[in-house]
Amino acid sequence: MKPQRWWRDVVFYQVYLPSFCDGNGDGLGDFPGLLSKLDYLAELGVGGIWITPFYPSPLVDNGYDISDFCAVDPRFGQIADFSRVVAACHQRGIRVVIDLVLNHVSSRHPWFIDAWNNPASRFRDFFIFSAKPNNWQSFFSGSAWTPEPDTGEYYYHKFAPEQVDLNWRNPAVEQAMLQVVDFWRTLGVDGFRFDVINFLTTDGPGADNPETNGEQEHLHDINQPGIEKTLQRLCRHIRARGDAFLVGEIGSESLDVLQRYQRDDLMDVVFNFNLGSQKTFDAKAIFTQLQAMREQLSGPPTLFFSSHDMPRMIGRFGEHAHDTARAAVVAALQLTADGVPFIYQGEEAGLSNYVPLTETDIHDVQGQSWFRSALASGASHADALQQAISHSRDASRAPLAWESLPNAGFSTVAPWMRLCGDAATVNIAQQQQNLASLWHQYRRLLAIRAASPALRQGEYRLLAQEKNAIHFLRECAQEQVWVAINFGDAVRNPWHEIPAETLYGVNTEWLGKNQCVIKRSFHGKAQ
Numbered sequence: 001m002k003p004q005r006w007w008r009d010v011v012f013y014q015v016y017l018p019s020f021c022d023g024n025g026d027g028l029g030d031f032p033g034l035l036s037k038l039d040y041l042a043e044l045g046v047g048g049i050w051i052t053p054f055y056p057s058p059l060v061d062n063g064y065d066i067s068d069f070c071a072v073d074p075r076f077g078q079i080a081d082f083s084r085v086v087a088a089c090h091q092r093g094i095r096v097v098i099d100l101v102l103n104h105v106s107s108r109h110p111w112f113i114d115a116w117n118n119p120a121s122r123f124r125d126f127f128i129f130s131a132k133p134n135n136w137q138s139f140f141s142g143s144a145w146t147p148e149p150d151t152g153e154y155y156y157h158k159f160a161p162e163q164v165d166l167n168w169r170n171p172a173v174e175q176a177m178l179q180v181v182d183f184w185r186t187l188g189v190d191g192f193r194f195d196v197i198n199f200l201t202t203d204g205p206g207a208d209n210p211e212t213n214g215e216q217e218h219l220h221d222i223n224q225p226g227i228e229k230t231l232q233r234l235c236r237h238i239r240a241r242g243d244a245f246l247v248g249e250i251g252s253e254s255l256d257v258l259q260r261y262q263r264d265d266l267m268d269v270v271f272n273f274n275l276g277s278q279k280t281f282d283a284k285a286i287f288t289q290l291q292a293m294r295e296q297l298s299g300p301p302t303l304f305f306s307s308h309d310m311p312r313m314i315g316r317f318g319e320h321a322h323d324t325a326r327a328a329v330v331a332a333l334q335l336t337a338d339g340v341p342f343i344y345q346g347e348e349a350g351l352s353n354y355v356p357l358t359e360t361d362i363h364d365v366q367g368q369s370w371f372r373s374a375l376a377s378g379a380s381h382a383d384a385l386q387q388a389i390s391h392s393r394d395a396s397r398a399p400l401a402w403e404s405l406p407n408a409g410f411s412t413v414a415p416w417m418r419l420c421g422d423a424a425t426v427n428i429a430q431q432q433q434n435l436a437s438l439w440h441q442y443r444r445l446l447a448i449r450a451a452s453p454a455l456r457q458g459e460y461r462l463l464a465q466e467k468n469a470i471h472f473l474r475e476c477a478q479e480q481v482w483v484a485i486n487f488g489d490a491v492r493n494p495w496h497e498i499p500a501e502t503l504y505g506v507n508t509e510w511l512g513k514n515q516c517v518i519k520r521s522f523h524g525k526a527q
Contacts, residue, residue, distance in 0.1 A: 007245040007268065008300065009456045010047035010095060011335065011446055012342045016308045017054050017076060019399045020345055022411035031077035035085050038092060044348060045446030048095035050193055052308060058108050060162040061365045064195060065106040069180040086188040095190040097245055102177050103199045107162040117148045128156040128167050128205060135208040136221045140369050158199055160365060168202045168230055178237050191245030198250045198261060202226035222251060232265050253277060259296050269302050269340055276304040281317035283487045287465040290337060294460060303334045306344035311395035315353040322426065324350045324438040325514040329485050332516040335445045336455055336483045338474060346400050348442040349431040354398035354420050356389055363417055367392025403429035448503050448518060454481040467491055469511065482519045486511040495519050
């Protein structure tokens with residue numbers, strides 16, 4: 001049997017730092033603001049946080065274009081502030097995972113500034129230059145190659161031109177990035193979430209990608225043959241220096257692709273977009289993915305339904321904008337199914353999605369790019385705006401509404417991004433004051449999971465679906481836990497007659513819509 005690692009016991013909470021809490025009164029979330037809210041996170045019951053990029057950056061892509069990998073952007077504080085957050089988290093039993101981008105650097109990074117338009121640069125081979133670029137396209141539309149003014153060569157970027165891909169064929173690149181990893185581990189970081197880690201260019205530029213109906217199939221530019229050996233060296237290097245949680249963001253919703261990167265010698269877990277990014281609620285589709293992950297993955301899946309890159313779950317899955325009843329049972333599934341849960345900030349309070357009113361309200365580079373492209377292709381201003389909104393990742397990035405105060409308690413000044421329009425009434429303080437609220441249900445579910453070995457690390461003994469209900473049994477040496485969650489019309493409770501302690505919900509013979517029951521027994525088997 002594999003040894004159980006600490007991260008199997010943890011519910012992680014994603015902190016999108018610019019919009020979490022402003023601690024210095026400049027309208028932008030920062031490390032002092034995060035430090036001031038750690039007691040809140042401890043009270044909620046989370047055991048780990050994942051912090052999105054906070055490095056110096058020109059902010060072409062939301063901080064994922066990094067100009068210095070071993071520093072804190074002054075907008076968020078200083079290294080000392082980061083260290084205080086790590087220490088304070090550890091004092092509260094909260095682990096710290098940080099986002100790290102190994103695929104590319106900002107075009108303002110010193111390495112690329114030196115290499116740009118300079119074939120003699122010692123950093124030239126840190127990047128991928130070609131006099132004859134292939135047809136590879138950027139994921140933000142257009143060619144993935146941008147010309148230099150004087151050399152006749154082009155440089156490669158999978159994303160924006162300001163996000164320059166590193167050449168992972170060069171051993172010096174690998175060594176430089178391992179030093180970055182060591183820097184943050186020395187500061188007490190407990191793990192890393194590796195952004196688009198399967199995009200590393202380990203084999204250099206190759207053949208043109210095929211196209212079907214005008215859409216390019218990314219056959220040669222991602223998941224290159226050399227990627228596994230490169231990642232094995234990365235993971236081995238990190239684990240040789242202590243136990244760390246390694247999370248891979250794999251740019252795919254295909255379980256066949258995702259499962260390739262989750263192994264004992266690769267990532268501990270991958271982000272399971274096959275489950276988390278479903279655009280609308282479908283109990284059968286969710287069950288199908290739970291079952292597929294159970295069968296195909298070599299380790300636990302990640303369980304999330306929202307992030308900074310997608311609209312909030314409550315807006316996608318609910319039957320109306322503030323369907324907290326549906327949100328509560330989705331949370332119950334997330335916190336009781338087998339896997340490692342990641343709660344996105346504000347989900348616990350049912351905060352709503354941000355809706356831009358004009359193009360100036362769009363902050364995300366992806367949405368801005370769509371707006372410009374739509375206008376250029378002849379779309380009307382209104383149509384271009386709607387296309388931009390549908391492709392923008394701003395929906396879940398608005399500043400957190402903490403309370404019914406000016407600027408929603410996020411800051412003492414106007415925040416960097418407009419608040420959601422309902423912040424005065426839909427906020428964390430309002431939820432905390434209502435004992436029947438979604439926030440208190442999250443807190444109770446987190447407490448139940450923390451007290452139950454079976455819900456943290458137990459294996460499925462049964463995973464089944466009936467109509468719009470999902471039910472399962474998880475078991476470990478100490479206990480068994482039965483869970484039934486009904487998302488639709490009333491169904492019979494399969495665990496009604498099992499003699500066990502009811503931990504959550506009402507143990508009636510029938511489960512109504514958006515009802516859940518969790519039961520537990522110690523020792524022995526189910527009858």
